[in-house]
Amino acid sequence: MTTWRRHPVLAETRVLIGAGILLSIVAVAALAPIIAPHDPNHQDLLRMLVPPFWKDGADADFPLGTDGLGRCVLSRLIYGARVAVIVGTVVPIGTALLGGIIALVAGYCGGWVDWSVSRTVDIWMSFPPVVLSLVLMVGLSPGLRNVILATILVDWTRFCRITRGAILGLMKLDYVSSARIAGATHVQVMLKDLLPGIFPIIITLFSVEIGIAVIVESVLSFVGVSVEPHIPTWGVMIADGLVTVFAEPWGLVLPMMAIILTVLGANMLGDGLRLSLDPRLASRPSLEV
Amino acid sequence: MFSDAGTAPLNARNGVVPLRIRRVLRPIVATGYRVATVAIQLLIVSIVVFGILRILPADPLAMMLPPNATNEDAERMREAFGLNRSIPEQYAIWLGHTLQGDLGSSIQSRLPVGQLILTALPMTLELVFCGLVLGVFAGFCFGLITFTWRGTAVEKAAEVVASLAQSIPEFLWGILLILTFGLALHWLPFIGPIDAKMLVPSRTGFLLIDTLLAGRWDAFFSRLTHLTLPSIAIMMIKAPLIMRLLRSSLVETYTEDYIDSARLRGVGEMRILFRHALRNAALPTVTLIGVQAAHTFGGTLLIEAIYSLPGLGNLMIGAIRTHDLPLIQGITLTYCAVVLLLNMLVDLTYLWLNPRLRAT
Numbered sequence: 001m002t003t004w005r006r007h008p009v010l011a012e013t014r015v016l017i018g019a020g021i022l023l024s025i026v027a028v029a030a031l032a033p034i035i036a037p038h039d040p041n042h043q044d045l046l047r048m049l050v051p052p053f054w055k056d057g058a059d060a061d062f063p064l065g066t067d068g069l070g071r072c073v074l075s076r077l078i079y080g081a082r083v084a085v086i087v088g089t090v091v092p093i094g095t096a097l098l099g100g101i102i103a104l105v106a107g108y109c110g111g112w113v114d115w116s117v118s119r120t121v122d123i124w125m126s127f128p129p130v131v132l133s134l135v136l137m138v139g140l141s142p143g144l145r146n147v148i149l150a151t152i153l154v155d156w157t158r159f160c161r162i163t164r165g166a167i168l169g170l171m172k173l174d175y176v177s178s179a180r181i182a183g184a185t186h187v188q189v190m191l192k193d194l195l196p197g198i199f200p201i202i203i204t205l206f207s208v209e210i211g212i213a214v215i216v217e218s219v220l221s222f223v224g225v226s227v228e229p230h231i232p233t234w235g236v237m238i239a240d241g242l243v244t245v246f247a248e249p250w251g252l253v254l255p256m257m258a259i260i261l262t263v264l265g266a267n268m269l270g271d272g273l274r275l276s277l278d279p280r281l282a283s284r285p286s287l288e289v
Numbered sequence: 290m291f292s293d294a295g296t297a298p299l300n301a302r303n304g305v306v307p308l309r310i311r312r313v314l315r316p317i318v319a320t321g322y323r324v325a326t327v328a329i330q331l332l333i334v335s336i337v338v339f340g341i342l343r344i345l346p347a348d349p350l351a352m353m354l355p356p357n358a359t360n361e362d363a364e365r366m367r368e369a370f371g372l373n374r375s376i377p378e379q380y381a382i383w384l385g386h387t388l389q390g391d392l393g394s395s396i397q398s399r400l401p402v403g404q405l406i407l408t409a410l411p412m413t414l415e416l417v418f419c420g421l422v423l424g425v426f427a428g429f430c431f432g433l434i435t436f437t438w439r440g441t442a443v444e445k446a447a448e449v450v451a452s453l454a455q456s457i458p459e460f461l462w463g464i465l466l467i468l469t470f471g472l473a474l475h476w477l478p479f480i481g482p483i484d485a486k487m488l489v490p491s492r493t494g495f496l497l498i499d500t501l502l503a504g505r506w507d508a509f510f511s512r513l514t515h516l517t518l519p520s521i522a523i524m525m526i527k528a529p530l531i532m533r534l535l536r537s538s539l540v541e542t543y544t545e546d547y548i549d550s551a552r553l554r555g556v557g558e559m560r561i562l563f564r565h566a567l568r569n570a571a572l573p574t575v576t577l578i579g580v581q582a583a584h585t586f587g588g589t590l591l592i593e594a595i596y597s598l599p600g601l602g603n604l605m606i607g608a609i610r611t612h613d614l615p616l617i618q619g620i621t622l623t624y625c626a627v628v629l630l631l632n633m634l635v636d637l638t639y640l641w642l643n644p645r646l647r648a649t
Contacts, residue, residue: 122330126330126334126625126628126629126632127334127621128588129588130590131587131590131605131621131624134605135617136341138609219460222591222594223594223609223610238464242595245467245468252468256461256465259461260456260457263456264456267455271452
């Protein structure tokens with residue numbers, strides 16, 4: 001094994017493949033204006049539903065063909081990656097912060113704080129996630145910021161519940177009470193003693209949340225309550241592609257593959273990190289993801 | 290799940306109530322406690338839904354008024370729907386009506402919300418039921434297979450397939466199945482709940498039952514074929530979860546002494562697996578199935594939209610697109626009520642199934 005893979009995290013092949021997939025998508029999104037051959041919203045009504053390059057009747061101008069309005073599928077895929085990358089980065093950070101902090105305070109304080117947080121999570125979880133995010137998007141108006149907000153408001157409970165369980169486990173250990181006896185303040189105990197203990201779980205949940213965020217965004221796009229109509233997303237491409245599926249299925253299949261690839265990358269990263277960071281979880285299958 | 294909720298009020302009374310009565314009372318009190326919890330949860334859920342839809346900036350009138358409507362028209366309409374009152378007042382009125390079984394009328398179709406929901410609900414329940422049956426069946430089969438061949442290439446292959454199946458969200462499975470078995474191979478139909486030419490009188494709302502009641506075998510099979518693809522889409526997500534949990538509980542159960550003692554008594558391996566191990570290992574899996582039933586119920590929206598099934602999810606998506614607030618409220622509450630009730634049933638079933646919880 002080469003030197004750079006000595007670290008247990010880097011020795012896990014799944015981490016490398018998962019991170020590789022996700023980083024390539026980030027690169028595509030960042031370079032979108034340079035690598036996209038067309039404006040993703042430019043309609044060429046004379047060249048509608050052109051098939052991709054490996055089929056008969058393809059057009060050299062449109063390597064992956066065009067959709068029902070004559071828009072370049074490749075360019076829309078590339079620009080669609082931007083929404084996926086933004087959502088897939090900001091939502092996990094938001095859920096980790098919101099869910100993590102609430103769990104930390106609830107688990108540490110215990111008593112009525114913990115009780116009320118747990119009941120709130122119970123109530124929140126009685127909403128099916130898709131239903132709650134749709135209702136939130138009706139209340140908020142369409143737009144990237146609101147999609148992110150709605151997804152965070154739906155998904156923080158998953159973070160909160162699992163992290164709280166882990167903190168309750170840590171609180172039973174002697175080193176937490178020793179830290180208090182040694183004179184550490186509440187905030188110091190939370191940040192210096194508890195946070196490092198739950199870090200592996202947070203990292204794992206974070207990477208799984210990447211995939212979930214991308215799926216939720218595509219679901220909202222599919223229903224038509226996500227971002228403004230002029231921003232291309234993979235979910236909108238799927239909804240458009242479903243309408244023209246009888247004429248040209250590739251406009252539907254390609255954005256689906258993009259979503260599946262992203263989720264696969266996120267899940268591989270999450271699995272690999274779980275196995276390499278937390279040996280206690282290694283033998284147990286995860287039910288939450 | 291159950292212990293901290295159901296036992297606390299009973300333990301406090303341990304010294305007063307005699308043991309014999311306590312044994313009888315315990316499940317009744319625990320059940321009552323759960324029912325009360327669900328009622329309170331539903332009340333809070335209704336406040337949350339009402340709050341989200343009324344406080345956030347969405348004007349339902351904007352969708353209904355013609356473009357040439359004057360401000361007076363808007364005001365009159367606002368009054369007609371009670372939208373000019375304060376939000377707590379609106380909630381109180383709405384709650385009063387809801388408790389009497391009146392969920393209001395849809396703004397778009399003017400039909401009663403309760404009637405719309407009751408017509409759509411059987412379609413969704415039928416889909417969830419069939420999806421879960423397939424998922425549980427496949428999950429148990431693969432759980433047993435991977436357990437029997439644990440540590441071999443079979444387990445590894447099944448694990449890879451399971452991870453892959455789970456990486457694809459349900460609605461994408463739905464589309465993939467349409468593309469392969471519907472469009473490419475022409476094996477199965479994928480539009481609508483049943484063949485459009487087959488008219489069956491609606492008695493229960495459940496098409497599988499209605500077709501049988503009408504004695505129409507052709508319609509029954511048409512319904513089955515229309516249900517197959519969406520049910521498989523649900524199965525693809527649920528089976529891996531059940532497979533993994535069953536396998537790991539089996540592994541755990543096989544470390545117990547009674548497995549060894551059965552083996553020493555000369556019981557065959559097959560009998561040990563099915564009569565001794567599976568019965569004990571199935572308990573956590575049964576709980577998981579209940580929880581997954583609730584998840585599945587809340588996750589069929591896009592599947593219904595993709596397969597044009599007139600269920601609750603499709604109704605919801607239509608209501609969302611037209612900002613039909615009374616309908617959205619009613620459907621959301623129905624979703625939450627069913628999820629809470631299913632969770633309650635899981636808890637109670639667990640209590641009755643698990644002798645360790647029952648005996649104390």
